[in-house]
Amino acid sequence: MNHSIEELLIATIAEFLYGLKHIAVGVLSPIPGSAALLAKTRSEEVKKVSIIGSTQEPYRLDGGVDLFDCAGQGRVDAFFLSGGQIDGQANVNLTGIGDYPKQETRWSGAFGSAYLYFLVPRVILFREEHSRRVFVPKVDFISAPGVSAPNIYRPGGPYALVTPLCQFLFDRNKKKFFLKSIHHGHSLEEVHDNTGFDFEVPETVPVTATPTKKILTLIREKVAPVIADPYPDFANKCWPNH
Amino acid sequence: MNSSIVSLGEMAKQIKNGHKVVLFKDCSVPMELGRTLIKQGIKDLHLVTVPTGSMLPDMLIGAGCVATVETSGVSLGEFGLAPQFGSAVKSGRIKILDATCPAIYAGLQAAEKGLPFIPLRGLIGSDVLKNREDFRVIDNPFMKNDPIVVLPAIAPDVAIFHAGMADVYGNVYIARQAELKIISHAATKTLVTVEEIVDFNILEQPELAPAVLSAMYVDGIALVPNGAWPLNLPGYYDYDRSSIKAYAIAAENDSSFKTWLETQNSSSKGNSN
Numbered sequence: 001m002n003h004s005i006e007e008l009l010i011a012t013i014a015e016f017l018y019g020l021k022h023i024a025v026g027v028l029s030p031i032p033g034s035a036a037l038l039a040k041t042r043s044e045e046v047k048k049v050s051i052i053g054s055t056q057e058p059y060r061l062d063g064g065v066d067l068f069d070c071a072g073q074g075r076v077d078a079f080f081l082s083g084g085q086i087d088g089q090a091n092v093n094l095t096g097i098g099d100y101p102k103q104e105t106r107w108s109g110a111f112g113s114a115y116l117y118f119l120v121p122r123v124i125l126f127r128e129e130h131s132r133r134v135f136v137p138k139v140d141f142i143s144a145p146g147v148s149a150p151n152i153y154r155p156g157g158p159y160a161l162v163t164p165l166c167q168f169l170f171d172r173n174k175k176k177f178f179l180k181s182i183h184h185g186h187s188l189e190e191v192h193d194n195t196g197f198d199f200e201v202p203e204t205v206p207v208t209a210t211p212t213k214k215i216l217t218l219i220r221e222k223v224a225p226v227i228a229d230p231y232p233d234f235a236n237k238c239w240p241n242h
Numbered sequence: 243m244n245s246s247i248v249s250l251g252e253m254a255k256q257i258k259n260g261h262k263v264v265l266f267k268d269c270s271v272p273m274e275l276g277r278t279l280i281k282q283g284i285k286d287l288h289l290v291t292v293p294t295g296s297m298l299p300d301m302l303i304g305a306g307c308v309a310t311v312e313t314s315g316v317s318l319g320e321f322g323l324a325p326q327f328g329s330a331v332k333s334g335r336i337k338i339l340d341a342t343c344p345a346i347y348a349g350l351q352a353a354e355k356g357l358p359f360i361p362l363r364g365l366i367g368s369d370v371l372k373n374r375e376d377f378r379v380i381d382n383p384f385m386k387n388d389p390i391v392v393l394p395a396i397a398p399d400v401a402i403f404h405a406g407m408a409d410v411y412g413n414v415y416i417a418r419q420a421e422l423k424i425i426s427h428a429a430t431k432t433l434v435t436v437e438e439i440v441d442f443n444i445l446e447q448p449e450l451a452p453a454v455l456s457a458m459y460v461d462g463i464a465l466v467p468n469g470a471w472p473l474n475l476p477g478y479y480d481y482d483r484s485s486i487k488a489y490a491i492a493a494e495n496d497s498s499f500k501t502w503l504e505t506q507n508s509s510s511k512g513n514s515n
Binding site for chain 2: 063101151
């Protein structure tokens with residue numbers, strides 16, 4: 001069954017989410033949001049998916065404070081972050097490029113990252129652009145650090161990074177990304193050429209599993225109508241007939 | 243009739259140059275009051291966005307009303323970056339106090355409890371912390387070797403928001419936007435524009451009462467139908483997507499932003515009574 005790149009990323013991210021009790025999805029995250037919904041459809045252990053911006057029960061949050069209080073108590077198992085820049089130590093920059101504060105390029109700001117990255121055990125990084133301008137040796141501004149000194153209270157942190165070319169796991173001890181698999185049609189050379197930081201490579205690099213017919217049907221029939229509430233433009237683009 | 247019911251014009255005059263004004267991000271943005279403040283030529287506001295901001299902070303910044311923005315992020319969401327905010331930060335025209343969402347909430351919660359500061363997890367090792375001289379790291383007094391950030395209380399001069407319904411007694415129904423209680427408790431003064439003013443006491447309705455901001459915290463109510471336009475108000479109206487998109491395009495450069503602002507001043511949808 002043919003699938004789009006969005007559907008591959010949704011299925012790939014969902015693999016990290018099966019069995020988790022509470023998955024929360026922040027702003028501007030239609031692909032992670034779809035992955036969380038797919039995980040809930042396929043895994044009974046997933047009790048709650050919270051999507052910021054959703055107006056539908058049961059996905060809406062009880063206000064913004066609720067998410068942060070939940071995370072503070074360890075009641076959020078997975079969250080997603082992206083970044084204008086992400087570096088090899090999994091530092092995330094959502095703030096801007098150049099010397100702070102009068103940066104050449106100013107993005108929105110850190111949002112909840114400087115807190116949630118510390119507290120949510122499984123933070124999945126994702127970015128729809130895999131390039132050297134995104135994956136840099138060192139971010140210009142650390143909106144949220146990837147790693148912390150041992151005495152810093154930090155039950156959470158980076159777990160994986162999913163891009164249109166490949167997926168990495170993050171090794172918190174080595175403070176390094178480890179290539180997990182490359183998506184069909186792409187090469188290790190292409191990943192190296194487009195990544196500005198060093199990462200570990202296994203002896204044989206697997207190809208990312210393509211989504212089965214069953215998963216694609218679930219995405220199109222169960223996930224698409226729900227993600228269309230907070231993300232109508234995304235849903236119309238990916239599934240014009242949803 | 244409660245004496246706190248005023249006209250939009252009278253309400254706007256209660257907000258002064260240099261005031262610290264707190265704004266919640268969702269479903270309650272007082273766009274018409276914002277447009278009135280711009281017309282009034284207000285200056286040097288210190289905006290606190292809870293926890294992030296979108297079109298209204300961008301507009302106020304572009305119109306030259308703002309000296310400082312305390313925020314976890316300003317963006318037009320799916321319509322892109324907030325262009326006037328971006329260029330104002332870049333040029334140094336406004337002072338930026340970057341925060342993270344729960345830090346904004348925590349600072350306001352400290353103020354509503356009358357506390358001088360509040361601790362918060364996270365932040366250590368970020369450049370957000372490094373650039374906030376008012377955020378400090380202390381040792382957890384109850385546990386050894388556990389550094390933790392403390393944040394000062396955020397006590398705004400004025401909280402402003404738009405809501406569906408107020409009653410003649412000065413109570414305001416805030417529906418699901420529980421955060422509006424936090425910002426109103428934290429602020430010295432709260433000014434609210436509403437779609438309708440009803441003549442029964444909302445606090446006497448058991449189903450509505452839990453979502454009511456009591457008159458004790460409300461200093462002004464103005465009847466402003468469509469007061470959140472072009473943003474949404476659940477139960478009343480949805481986003482006017484084409485108008486927001488038109489703004490996002492116009493705000494890309496200063497001259498088209500100015501033209502857009504002039505059009506707004508002549509064709510605003512709210513009732514400036």
